Amino acid sequence: MQYDVVIAGAGLHGGLIALALLDAEPTLRLALVERADRPAGNHTWCFHRADAPPDIGAWFARLPLIGWPGYRVAFPGFGRTLDLPYCCLTSEALAAALKDAFAAHATARLITGCAVTTLDADGVTLADGSQLRAPLVIDARAMAGRAEGGGYQKFLGLEVELDADSGLDRPVLMDACVAQGQQFRFMYVLPLAPRRLLIEDTAFARTPELDPAQRRAAIHAYAAASGWRISAVLREESGLLPMPWRGMPPAPRMPLTVGYAGGWFHPATGYSAPSALRLAALLARHRRDPLPALRTEWRRHRRRFRLGLVLNWLAFCCFRPDLMWQPFARFYHLPLPVIARFCSLQSTALDVARLLVGRPPRGFGSAWRAGQHTSEVG
Ligand SMILES: Cc1cc2nc3c(=O)[nH]c(=O)nc-3n(C[C@H](O)[C@H](O)[C@H](O)COP(=O)(O)OP(=O)(O)OC[C@H]3O[C@@H](n4cnc5c(N)ncnc54)[C@H](O)[C@@H]3O)c2cc1C
Incomplete structure (x- = not known):
């Protein structure tokens, strides 16, 4: 099958780039291939509103984001409320946006439940043996393996229902007033609705191991100490993000590697939503010849x-x-x-x-x- 663009991996980068490309060119022949049965995984991606470039396009305004006027941080002896508009995109919301966008574009195809087995500058081969060819192939399959020369940000989060309003009007990005030990530890709380919170126990550590049972217990204890009574645990997510102090992102070349594997993330926060938004806007503008603009962006990024x-x-x-x-x-x-x-x-x-x-x-x-x-x- 011949396409204009093939994207491997419908996660944060693959998903946002697909939305931006379809918005810019409604008749684009685009294939987005995802190994899992549904796109977008199991995440809650947060970012500052200002991370989205001003010219990002109408597709971004249509994303069902949850937003707040700012957030709080707390450390022993110091706390601050920051008025920096902040928002989050859930996997569910990104999956719904992708479903709508692909349904509205007859020339676009979202293929789920099928892994890309080989990928080169001319196209991809899928696990079922089919081949998709395109002049622009984007590898958005995320990183594999662990950081070499660096630490980790590791976390486990529980999305919980409370039996009363939490009283939070904005997220708590870092509550470091919790026991520290052999790692830097903090709680991260997102008020997704008056009675619904995502509470994450996060650690910056030299080792990647995480004890899920211990983290769950710590979250329940933190909720109780904060005066929140959990009536149900709705969802769990966990993550292990590299926090390198060695290794630079590789120069862009064909096929394009975006996302974590391409070094398009923030080494000190582990976040990649700001890079994903910028790349989506850039590729929508320069789809036919993306390398010069990408290299300029990469030099800044480096x-x-x-x-x-x-x-x-x-x-x-x-x-x-x-x-x-x-x-x-x-x-x-x-x-x-x-x-x-x-x-x-x-x-x-x-x-x-x-x-x-x-x-x-x-x-x-x-x-x-x-x-x-x-x-x-x-
Ligand atoms: C739980 C969690 C929470 C996070 N929260 C934030 C946050 O708040 N803000 C932020 O900016 N960053 C956050 N991050 C960090 C980072 O932004 C995410 O990891 C982000 O999802 C990385 O984007 P990506 O597109 O590189 O990879 P992913 O979103 O992981 O997407 C890769 C996709 O490729 C698919 N795939 C893999 N192999 C194949 C294959 N062979 N064929 C087809 N498909 C394949 C995967 O199934 C997946 O859907 C979080 C990370 C985690 C793990």
């Missing part, structure tokens, strides 16, 4: 990516795990635009200076003193 590597190294290698919350608390003292640009991988040179220069946070060097220091970075 510079900010390197900053993330340095910050990961500082956090993981210069602070003892129980004091690792200190640089994050310092970060959240910064002006709102600096925080927003950092999260969106858009830091300016002045932002970089504000992030790196000045009196180091308390605990700096404690990892050296404890013999937990690693020297390689970049």
